[in-house]
Amino acid sequence: RMYSYREVAAHNSENSSWVIVDNEIFDVSKFLEFHPGGKQILLQNAGKDVTEVFHMYHNSSVLTKYRSKLKIGEVSDYKAASKVRVANSFGDLIPFGDPLWYQRLQSPYYKNTHIQFRNRIRQFVDTEILPNLNEWKENSQPPRDLYLKMGAQGFLACMVGPPFPFDYVDAGTPYPEDFDYFHELILYDELARCGHSAVVAALSNGPAIAISALYRFGSEEQKRKWIPDILMGRKFCALAVSEPGAGSDVAGLACTATQQGDVFIVNGNKKWITNGTYSDLFVTAVVTGAQGHGGLSLILVTKDTPGFSTRKVNIRGSDLSGTAYLDFDNSPVPVENLIGQEGKGWKYAMYNFNHERFYVVTIMARLARVCLEESIRYAMKRKTFGKYLHEHQAIRMKIASMARRCECLHSWLESVVFNMCQMTHEEASMKLGDVIALLKAEGSRVYEHCARETTMIFGGNALYCGGVGDRIEPAVSQVKGYQIPAGAEDVMDDFGARTIFKLARVTAKL
Ligand SMILES: Cc1cc2nc3c(=O)[nH]c(=O)nc-3n(C[C@H](O)[C@H](O)[C@H](O)COP(=O)(O)OP(=O)(O)OC[C@H]3O[C@@H](n4cnc5c(N)ncnc54)[C@H](O)[C@@H]3O)c2cc1C
Secondary structure (H helix, E strand, C coil), X not given: CEECHHHHHCCECCCCEEEEECCEEEECHXXXXXXXXXXXXXXXXXXXECHHHHHHHXXXXXXXXXXXXXXXXXXXXXXXXXXXXXXXXXXXXXXXXXXXXXXXXXXXXCCHHHHHHHHHHHHHHHHHHHHHXXXXXXXXCCCHHHHHHHHHCCHHHHCCCCCCCHHHCCCCCCCCCCCCHHHHHHXXXXXXXXXXXXXXXXXXXXXXXXXXXXXXXXXXXXHHHHHHHHHCCCCCEEEECCECCECCCHHHCCCEEEXXXXXXXXXXEEEEECCCCCCCEEEEEEECCCCCHHHEEEEEEECCCCCEEXXXXXXXXXXXXXXXXXXXXXXXXXXXXXXXXCCCHHHHHHHCHHHHHHHHHHHHHHHHHHHHHHHHHHHCCCEECCEXXXXXHHHHHHHHHHHHHHHHHHHHHHHHHHHHHHCCHHHHHXXXXXHHHHHHHHHHHHHHHHHHHHHHHHHHHHXXXXXXXXXXXXXXXXXXXXXXXXXXXXXXXXXXXXXXXXXXXXXXXX
């Protein structure tokens, strides 16, 4: 229904309290008692256009959450501030809040199929993920039916990388035309736009990381048994490599699997395992031979294996991604659950390193951008000392440094992805390993920088769950969770630098 400003103004009492946000009218009479900021502030503003004050203290996802319950109509005499339409642009058009090819620049990398794919994921994130994030925080994982929807959309299948795995998805599953790594980049980038890295990890860790060895080196029987269920979202899968005593140095793993007849008896522990509390399948690194890389094998462990248990690890910001501690106590695992050959576990795990790091960098690049995007919004509405934040030069410097670092990171990422598209896996392993390692180290520094600067711009609201900083609070609090996994930052830098000297010795004129 349409109401005039005058009609809305009459609803200014406890019995009937209406407010206007933008052009929408909300009846908040029954919400007065539940308003986190208190009843009085709503009553003081009842009957009024509260657009400015609303956006000052809330993130717009609040509207998405309450619209269906509280919205009663729109303002008949509303006049929207006129905005310039930018041809061929996409998104909210906060400058640098999306990659610049969304907004105003040309890019050699993207075709129509990428644009269509991006639009599809954006709509999915806007309708299925963003409005529900707060609810999921109260549970410890996103709902299973969301994961099923991602499977049905073909998004999970895209995460194994090109070519699209037609043989392992249900008939009719949609897929992007000419599927390549740029589609995958868009997928992780758009998912991470929700600002919540644990949600992204919960929704992607299985297909993007955990199943790689099974998918590339498993027997056809193993693949048929597991991959379709994982790619269609019916089952969760975790990768269990790290242990309490060994993370970066995989040669130090101590979880053993000793063959006895037709089973391996597994003993030991795993720590930090993403999706571990709710996974159905664990691709697990075990020592089957001598200590060291050559003695490692990968086996498939199902959650119902006798003597096998998981428990939650309280790790900052990772509640939703089910980080777990795994315990194997004389657990029998059928010998046919060995992936590929015994002793090749390290080789199989390494196969996905470039892909895994590309995935992590893409997520970090977007989380950094979320910090930038929200900082620009906030700096244009928050006033201190009689000025908007963006009118203070110190704040503008922060925005500038975030914008240039986000854009440099994204451009480097795109150039790496372009090369991934051109190369065979073998060539990419040889030529891109050090580049992607350094990119990963740079990604976590850019993300850390943006998380720091956005905190200084938002002040207390950066640390407050709910309210205007709702979208950046998880991005800020989870920054450390990306510096360590998939190759700790310093380990990546060291690997990159060692490769530089190795190559210099072999190829350069010194
Ligand atoms: C949020 C999160 C999720 C994770 N998910 C998984 C998962 O799903 N599956 C899994 O198997 N593991 C997972 N991990 C574990 C992760 O892979 C390890 O934490 C990581 O490999 C580092 O190992 P570590 O913590 O044992 O640190 P260590 O290897 O003990 O290293 C400690 C620190 O020393 C530094 N360091 C170590 N060696 C060097 C070196 N040579 N040069 C310079 N500095 C060095 C590093 O900066 C490192 O941070 C996860 C971790 C986190 C935090």
